[in-house]
Amino acid sequence: MKQEVLSRIQKSFPLVERPFRSIAEDLGMKEEDVLAILQEEKSKNIIRQTSAIFDTKRLGYVSSLVAFKIDEADIDEAVSIINSHPGISHNYERNHEFNIWFTIAVAPDSKLGLEKSVEILASLTKAKSHIILPTLKLFKISVKLDTTGKDEKKEKVKKVKHTEIEMTPLHHAIIRRVQYDIDIVSEPFKKIIDELDIDYDTFFSILKQLQNAGVMRRFASILNHRKAGFGANAMVVWDVDQEKGEAAGEQAAAFSAVSHCYLRPKYENWPYNLFTMIHGKTKEETNAVIEEIANEIDARSYMPLYSSREFKKVRIEYFTPEFEAWENLHVKEEG
Structure with a gap:
């Protein structure tokens, strides 16, 4: 079942309170078994990162x-x-x-x-x-990546029409946090929920808004090829x-x-x-x-x-001070 689990987390990562339980239920497994598989694959560096994947252009970069x-x-x-x-x-x-x-x-x-x-x-x-x-x-x-060997040779590439979105400080706060790798634990988003002092409904609602607007392409695991x-x-x-x-x-x-x-x-x-x-x-x-x-x-x-x-x-880290620091250094050098 390991290959099925790896295939699933690349294609459709559940944005719910306990995503690994949701995956387990879909595959007829126990949550603890899914977590054990993924923790082992993470320790072997087969899973590179599990996080939100953003559209650089839609973020203004x-x-x-x-x-x-x-x-x-x-x-x-x-x-x-x-x-x-x-x-x-x-x-x-x-x-x-x-x-x-x-x-x-x-x-x-x-x-x-x-x-x-x-x-x-x-x-x-x-x-x-x-x-x-x-x-x-x-x-x-x-x-x-086709880890199971069962994927079709061709697939239909969906054309998505994006909605408009008005970004608030909370949207930016969530973007800054979900761009980083989550822990492979039962409630991987709890740390963000507690830090921002919001509930799960608010958190997942904003992720859905970001996805519908094309700001977030998807939430998924990326494997080390x-x-x-x-x-x-x-x-x-x-x-x-x-x-x-x-x-x-x-x-x-x-x-x-x-x-x-x-x-x-x-x-x-x-x-x-x-x-x-x-x-x-x-x-x-x-x-x-x-x-x-x-x-x-x-x-x-x-x-x-x-x-x-x-x-x-790596993933670019959005809305961090490092960009300005690099430019300031090289603007001085140019001058």
């Missing part, structure tokens, strides 16, 4: 994927410099002359803005070249005609093995505009999915970029 071309001898120092920015959530070395790939976000009140922040990082790391690849169109963002057995994770980039980009993105996003799918800009030195993250247990498995997608979408060419090293993979 500006973000982008960025690629740097760094000399091999400078990579370690460059990575340390890049990772010092509080808006860096992912940072990988990939098999291309653009070898360092990271995602960066800057806060709504950023003095520098995203492009200037990237320019500073490029200068500090001695990057020979860099490209900024913001999202032009999002088709899918949902990491759900490699430790969960998914060692062949490729960012596959595709060169598609602009007018065919939306159709190609929708087709690629329908594959269950695709966790992320975006349209991004092209440049003279970068002809690829459709980006897909594909997860498999082996390169053969991942390559088979890539081939299926290639047979289905209309692309001039494509290239799988496998990650050779993972330097950082």
Whole structure:
């Protein structure tokens, strides 16, 4: 039942007072058995984090994927410099002359803005070249690893219409707390309830509001890909005609093995505009999915970029003073 439990917490985490009892009831298990399984998987670092997953843009942050071309001898120092920015959530070395790939976000009140922040990082790391690849169109963002081997090859990607929301201090207070990893205990939200001196109904009502408004994408567990057995994770980039980009993105996003799918800009030195993250247990498995997608979408060419090293993979901490501190330091340096 372990694989069923791991599958469930990635896909549909119950936002109730005792979520693990709810999962246990659905799977015909005891709550203590579900807790024991998850506590063990957490201790093995197979479960990376269980928390709210927020939409950076809906929170007012500006973000982008960025690629740097760094000399091999400078990579370690460059990575340390890049990772010092509080808006860096992912940072990988990939098999291309653009070898360092990271995602960066800057806060709504950023003095520098995203492009200037990237320019500073490029200068500090001695990057020979860099490209900024913001999202032009999002088709899918949902990491759900098939731990049971029972998932369908394709899935329907839902298009959700978001409601408007007026954010109050309580909304922000809840966001600041639910962005962090919960404890695997019977009542994992009790600490937040007690700290904010609110009841469960108020707490879950606000989480529902945040989700309906698209501010919170979902509440779920994210697994450590490699430790969960998914060692062949490729960012596959595709060169598609602009007018065919939306159709190609929708087709690629329908594959269950695709966790992320975006349209991004092209440049003279970068002809690829459709980006897909594909997860498999082996390169053969991942390559088979890539081939299926290639047979289905209309692309001039494509290239799988496998990650050779993972330097950082965390959730951005929203509404914290670290963003301002980093900018103040580098504004002084620029001056």
